[in-house]
Amino acid sequence: xxxxxxxxxxxxxxxxxxxxxxxxxxxxxxxxxxxxxxxxxxxxxxxxxxxxxxxxxxxxxxxxxxxxxxxxxxxxxxxxxxxxxxxxxxxxxxxxxxxxxxxxxxxxxxxxxxx
Amino acid sequence: xxxxxxxxxxxxxxxxxxxxxxxxxxxxxxxxxxxxxxxxxxxxxxxxxxxxxxxxxxxxxxxxxxxxxxxxxxxxxxxxxxxxxxxxxxxxxxxxxxxxxxxxxxxxx
Numbered sequence: 107x108x109x110x111x112x113x114x115x116x117x118x119x120x121x122x123x124x125x126x127x128x129x130x131x132x133x134x135x136x137x138x139x140x141x142x143x144x145x146x147x148x149x150x151x152x153x154x155x156x157x158x159x160x161x162x163x164x165x166x167x168x169x170x171x172x173x174x175x176x177x178x179x180x181x182x183x184x185x186x187x188x189x190x191x192x193x194x195x196x197x198x199x200x201x202x203x204x205x206x207x208x209x210x211x212x213x214x215x216x217x218x219x220x221x
Numbered sequence: 222x223x224x225x226x227x228x229x230x231x232x233x234x235x236x237x238x239x240x241x242x243x244x245x246x247x248x249x250x251x252x253x254x255x256x257x258x259x260x261x262x263x264x265x266x267x268x269x270x271x272x273x274x275x276x277x278x279x280x281x282x283x284x285x286x287x288x289x290x291x292x293x294x295x296x297x298x299x300x301x302x303x304x305x306x307x308x309x310x311x312x313x314x315x316x317x318x319x320x321x322x323x324x325x326x327x328x329x330x
Contacts, residue, residue, distance in 0.1 A: 148320025212263035
C-alpha cells in the first residue's frame with residue numbers, strides 16, 4: 107500500500123491556461139474526494155466519487171472545474187481558463203467502507219500558482 | 222450545518238513544554254478524527270475516536286473525546302519541533318469532511 111499519490115506536486119501557470127491534476131487513490135478504495143485549501147484555512151470540499159460515479163459537487167466547483175474518475179481508480183481534476191483566485195493547494199483523499207468511520211487518507215496535494 | 226471551532230488558532234511554544242488544543246462542535250460528532258498537516262503536505266490522520274469519554278494515546282499525544290461527543294482535546298507532552306504543524310479536527314456530513322481553520326502549532330528548538 108503506497109498511499110494516495112498526486113501529480114504534479116507543483117504547477118505554475120498563466121491566467122487563462124487550462125491545467126489538469128491527477129490523483130491515484132489507495133488501491134481498492136472506492137471513494138475519492140477532492141478538496142481545495144488556501145493559505146491559513148482548512149481544506150474545503152469540492153467533489154467526491156464512489157467508484158466512477160460523481161455523487162456530489164460543491165458550489166465552490168464552478169463551471170470551469172471538471173472532475174472525472176473514468177474507471178473507478180485514478181481521478182483527474184481539470185480547471186479551464188484559470189484565474190488568480192484558483193491559486194491553492196488541491197488535495198485528494200480516498201477511503202473505503204472497511205476503513206474506520208469517516209476516515210479519509212490524503213495525498214500530498216498539488217500546489218497551483220496562477221500568475 | 223455543523224459549526225466547528227478550534228482553539229487556540231495559533232500556539233507558539235518552546236521544545237519540552239506541554240500543550241492542549243481544543244475542538245468544539247455545535248452538534249454531535251458521529252466520530253472524530255484528528256489530523257496533522259505539515260507545510261506543503263496533505264493532512265495525515267492521527268487518530269479516530271468514536272465513543273464518548275474515550276481516551277487514546279499515541280506516544281506523547283493524548284486524545285480525549287467529550288462525554289457528549291461534541292468536543293475533543295489533544296494534549297501533547299514534552300513537545301518537539303517535529304510536532305510543528307496544523308492540527309485539524311473535521312466534522313463529517315454525509316461522508317464529506319468539514320474543516321475549521323485548525324490550530325497552527327510551532328515548537329521552537
